[in-house]
Amino acid sequence: MNVSKAAASMAFVREFILTGFSCEWQIQAFLFSLFTATYALTITGNGAIVCALWCDQRLHTAMYMLLGNFSFLEIWYVSSTVPKMLVNFLSETKTISFTGCFLQFYFFFSLGTSECFLLTVMAFDRYFAICHPLHYPNIMTGQFCAKLVITCWFCGFLWFLIPIVLISQLPFCGPNIVDHVVCDPGPLFALACASAPTTQLLCYTLSSLVIFGNFLFILGSYTLVLLAVLCVPSATGRRKAFSNYGFHLAVVSLFYGSLMVMYVSPGLGHSVGMQKITTLFYAMVTPLFNPLIYSLKNKEITAALRKVLGILSII
Secondary structure, three states: OHHHHHHHHOOOOOEEEEOOOOOOHHHHHHHHHHHHHHHHHHHHHHHHHHHHHHHOHHHOOHHHHHHHHHHHHHHHHHHOOHHHHHHHHHOOOOEEEHHHHHHHHHHHHHHHHHHHHHHHHHHHHHHHHHHOOOOHHHHOOHHHHHHHHHHHHHHHHHHOHHHHHHHHOOOOOOOOEEOOOOOOHHHHHHHOOOOOHHHHHHHHHHHHHHHHHHHHHHHHHHHHHHHHHHOOOOHHHHHHHHHHHHHHHHHHHHHHHHHHHHHHOHHHOOOHHHHHHHHHHHHHHHHHHHHHHHHHOOHHHHHHHHHHHHHHHHO
8 A cells, every 4th residue: 555655656747738629620620720820920920020120221220129029029929839739739649748838838928928028118118209209319229228128038037937947846646637728827736736825826926016017017108108199289190199009008908908817816716718718819819919000000110011022022
C-alpha cells in the first residue's frame, strides 16, 4: 500500500490536453477555416503596416514608431496561441507538453502585458500631441520614444515572470485535461494537486494592477484629448476627431473589458464556454481590428502602403 502511494505521488503530468472547442467535425472545420483566415489577415495587416513604416522615411516619427512597434507586437501576440489552436483542430490527441504549455502561458501573458503598456504610451503620445503641441517635438523625440518602447517590452516580460514560475512549480499529478483554448492560470490552478492561495492572490493582484492601471490612464488621456477637441472651431475637425477616437476607445474597451472578465473577476464563476469566447476576443479579434483602427484610417500610412504595394507589383 505504501509503495503504491509513493509511486502515485511520483506520477507527475508531463503533458496537458487542450480540449479547445469540442464539437462536431463540421463545426470544427468551419472554426478552423475562420481562425485561419483571421490569423492570416491579422499577420498580413500588421506586417504590411510594419513594412510601410519601415520603408517610408517621412513616417519615422514618434507616433508612427509606436504604431510600428504595436503592429510588430501584435504579430507575435497572435502567434503565441493561434497556431497551436489551429493544430489542435486537426489533431486527435490535442496534447501540449508541460514545458510547451508554460512557455505559451509566459509569452501570451508577457506579450499581452507589453500591449497594455504600449497602448498606454500611445495614449500618452496623443495627449501630448493634441493638448501640448508646442512642447511635443521637444518631448517625444525618437530617442525618448525608443526608451518608452523598450520599457514596455521589458516590463511586459518581467511582470508575470514570478507567478508563472511559481505555478509551474506546483505538483500536477493528474488529471491533465485543460478545458480551454490556451494554457491559462485558472484551469492550471484547478489541475494542481495542492492549493496555492498566495500564488493565486499574487497572480490576480498583478492582473488587476496592469489592467485597471493602464485602462484608467488611457481613459483619462482620451478624456483630456476629447475636451481639447471640443475647443476646435471647425465642426468637420471635431467630427473627424470624435470618429477616430471613438473607434480607438471601442477597441480599447473591448480589449480591456474581456481581460477584466477573465482575470479581474475570476470568482464570478464564468462558464467554460464563456471563458473560451472571451479569450478569443482579446487573443484574436482585437489584433485583427487594431490595424484598421489605428493605422489604415491614417492617410499617411495608406499612402505608404500603396507605395510599398506598387513596388512589390513591379518586382
